[in-house]
Structure formats: structure tokens, C-alpha cells
Amino acid sequence: MILILRALGVGDLAVAAPALRGLRAAFPGETLSLAAPAWLAPLVDAIGGIDRIVPAHELEPLADAPVNPQIAVNLHGSGPESHRRLLELEPGKLWAFANRAAGHHDGPGWLDEEHEVFRWCRFARYYGVRCAIDDLDLKRPSVDVPQGMTIIHPGAKSSARRWPPERYASVARRLRSAGHRVLITGSASEQDLCVRVSEEAGLGPDAVPRTGLTELLGLVAAARLVISGDTGIAHLATGYRTPSVTLFGPVSPARWGPPPDRQWHRAIWHGTRSERGDLPGPVHPALLAIEADEVLDAGNQVLHAAASK
Template sequence: MILVLRALGVGDLATGVPALRAVRAAYPDEELALVAPRWLSPLVELIGGVDRLVEAEGLGHLRWPGPPPELAVNLHGRGPQSHRMLAGVGARRLLAFANDEAGHADGPPWRADEHEVDRWCRMLAWYGIPADRGDLALDRPAPGGLPAGVSVVHPGAKASQRRWPPARFAAVARTLAGRGHRVVITGNPGERRVAEEVARRAGLADDAVLAGETGLGELAALVAHARLVVSGDTGIGHLATAYGTPSVLLFGPVPPAQWGPPPGRPCHEALWAGPRRPGNGTDVHPALAELDVPAVLAAVDRVTRGPARRALPVQTAPPIESRVSVR
């Protein structure tokens, strides 16, 4: 049994795909269990290679029935909490960054400024496990009843500093609609109000608002078959990268060199005016506030007029319970 910890969000799991697949390839005959929130199970299904999802929210005590796993892999953080969480299951060996506080001397040093994809590939390489940093693609589900060929505008983000003003998202959406794009506004249930505001300001019909109406698997399908994605620095941008869907992503507190699309992919563009002083920590970050509507529309022109994206195979996956056990 190989136990891998990545108990975070959509973008975190998406950027961990190359490392997760490298672990799978290094131990092809072992059962692989991923410790992650249950709500991420549709995304786990699209990654492939995971045999069991062990439900966990955050870094609390992990209940682990049965014998200890042979190996635990910390793809979550630098420790000490994540190291101790995995140590609690009694794994015979831990692959992780070195952390004196957790009593783990084996492993490479942590680097705060490297790209999130490269971080975990480097950690595994230190242990002799090669990983392909470009292996970010997800299985492409069939669209089902969702619209295909739409331009997705996603105004929400977890932190207020990463939320571009709704009026500017609306201006982008209005211009796209005027150019003949079918625009939809996405978000989670808590972002429904801001999505409705963006749609109203953009002059879109009520049915353009999909915020709160798509689960994670449906959102992935929507992005996989979309014409364009415009969003802040949040999970949907990583889905666009995974599917080669043209995207314009707006960054503020964190530079795209750490969390943006990999270089060499002209259909994705990350905009950033930073670095800038962080401001008061509650309003939109100054680096993000400096990005204006013309800059975003110019980026849209660049990513949509570039080479056509590589076609990915359409695969309709069975329900998560039929392929990956969840407990």
C-alpha cells in the first residue's frame, strides 16, 4: 500500500498530477490511496491511477484501519503538521521534504519560490522517482447536458485579494458576447450573487449564470469543451491548463511563476502587474487591481488567435464509486 497526502483544493490537486502519476508509475503493482477531501473525488477520477480515496479535510488525525502502509508520500506541504499526520499511520517509510521540527531529516530542502508543479517533481527526483512536469492532462469527459463551445467567465476566488472587480469581469463578458461568444458565468454556490451581478452588468440572460449549478465533475466537462476561460488565480484555471482550453488568468498576490500555466503553451496567458505591496489584506491585491479590461481583452485575442489546441480524447468515465473506492 502506498499512501499519498494532498488534502487541499482543485488547483493544488491539479498541480500535483505529475507527481501523483510518477508515484503510480514507480509502484505499479501496489495499491495507491490518496488522502484528500471527498468532494475532490470527481477530479481524482479524471486523473486516473488512484485505487482508493481516503477522506480527509485538512491536517487532523487520520484514521487508518488495517496494517501500516509500506510507503507514505507527502505531496501536501513542508511539515511539520503534514509529516506528523502521515507518521501517525505508521508507514515504514516517508518521502517528504526535510523538516527538523518533525524529526524528518531525509529529503530535499524546501524552496519557497519555485513553481508548485516543479516542487513536487523535484522532491520525488531526490528519492530517485522521475516525474514529467508537463504531464498535467486530465481525462476529457463527454459534455453530457452542458453547453459546449462556451466562453467561461469565472469571477470568484477563495481569497478577496484574488478577486478582480465584478464590473471589470462584466465588461469583458459584455465584449465577448458582442463578438459572438456564448458566455457563461461560473462559480460555487457562495459565488452565485457575484455571478448574477456580472451577468446583469454584462447584459446576459439569466440562464448564462451557472454558478452553484455545476459540481466539480460537471465544471471539468464544461471547461474541457469550452472555447475560452477567463478567471482569476483559482482552480478553474488549472482545469483549463489540463484540457488545453485557451485561458486568460489574472494574478495578484502570488506570481504566475509559482502557480500559473507552464511556459511554452501559447493558448494560456497569465497576466500579472506585480510584485506590489500587499495592501490591507482584505481588498483586491494592488497587482491585480492594476490589470484593466483592455489588457485582458488583448490577452484573449492572443490566446484565441494562436495555434489550435491539441485534441484530447473524449472519455465518458463511470461514476467514481465504480472505479475508486471512497471511505
């Protein structure tokens, strides 16, 4: 049995798809278990190749994980905490980035400024696992959702990464006037924000659907356009090749942006250096530098590129 730790969020799991598929191909006869939040099961299915989900949350002890896995693979981070969570299970081998504090001297070195997809493919290749950085496509779920919607997703994990709601509302209002059918999406904790954006945009009550992850996957897969901040739904748009515009603030798109060779995905960033993405406090200045006109122009560009591909 191979146990893989990636107990993070939607975007984190989506960008790990190439590494996860590489591990599946490298161990075709082994049970592949993924330690991740249970609510991510629809996305795990969309990636494919995982036999079992072990419920896990970030760096908490892996209480439900089987002990003595043949190989424990740390796709979570650089350590030492994540290394220790896996070492507690007494695996036959630990595949992880080198970390002296965890007593793990094997493995590649961690590079802070590396793109997250490249990072985990480089990691996999170090251990002899073939990994294709462009293997990001996701399987569409079997779910009945409206087709061809334009999705605006105003939320993000930290306040520093949330573009002002009045600017999202301006974009939504103008897109609707241009003939787009607009939905405002967000997590359960972001419903008040979504309602505010919808009301300021003059949209009706049906513009804020209550969706689980399966429905969100379906909506993105069938969407005309996705506009969001640097958060999980942007990576779903990449996985479904849905035209998208992603607004970056503290973190550079060189670390988390869409593939640069796909003209139907556009990252907007006015920063000069990459910082932590979980910064508390006000909206990051790089994000505030983005105006509604720029987002609308980018949206028109990616739709044109998608029509031409």
C-alpha cells in the same frame, strides 16, 4: 499500500498530476490511496491511477486512513503538521521534505519561490520516482455539457485574488457583443457573485449554471476560452489545453502560472514580488492594475495561438 496526502483544492490537485502519475508508474502493483477531500473524486478520476480516496481535509487527523502503510508520501506541504499527520499512522517509510521540527531529516529542502509543478516533480525525483513536468493533461469526463462556451470565473479563495466583479462584467458584456456564448461559473458559495457579474453584463439567467465538479470539468474541456483569477479553474484549463487568460495578484505566475511554452495560455501579472495567496482584505494592487482591455486583448491572442497550434 502507498498513502499520499494532498488534502487541498482543485488547483493544488491538478498541478500534482505529474507527481501522482510518477508514483503510479513507480509502484504498479501497489494500492495507491490518496488522502484528499472526497468531493474531488471527479478530478482524481481525470488524473487517473488512484485506487482509493481517503476522505481528508487539510491538516485534520486522518481518521479513515489505514495504519502502517508501506510508504506515506507527503505531497501536502513542507511540514511539520502534515508530516505529523502521516507519522501518526506509523508508516514503514515517510517520504517528505526535510523538516527538523517534525523530526524528519531525510528528503529534499523546501524552496519557497519554486513553481508548484516543479516542486513536486523535484520531490519525486529525490526518491527515485520519474516525473515529467509537462504531464498535466486531464481525461475528459463523460458528461453532457454545452460546447464552445466562453467561461468567466470571477471567484477565488481569498478576497485579495478577486478581480473586481464590475470588470469581469465589462469583459463578459464585450465578449458577448463579439459573438461569444458566455457562462459565469463559481462554487455554491460564489453564486451571488456570479449572478451579480451576469446581471451587470446583461446576460440571461441561463448564463449562471449550477455545476458540480464533473460538469465544471466537462465545460472547461469543451470551452472556447476560460478567463479567471489565480484559482483552480485556471489549472483545469491547462489540463484540458483550453485557451485561457489568468489574472494574478499577490502570487506570481512563476509559482502557479501555466506552462510558459504554451502560447494559448496567458498569465497577466503586474506585481513585483510574490506574496501569500490567502491574504485577507481588499483586492491586491497587482490585480487592480489589470484593465478590461488588457484581458480582452490577451483573450484574442490566446484564441489566435490556439487556432495556429
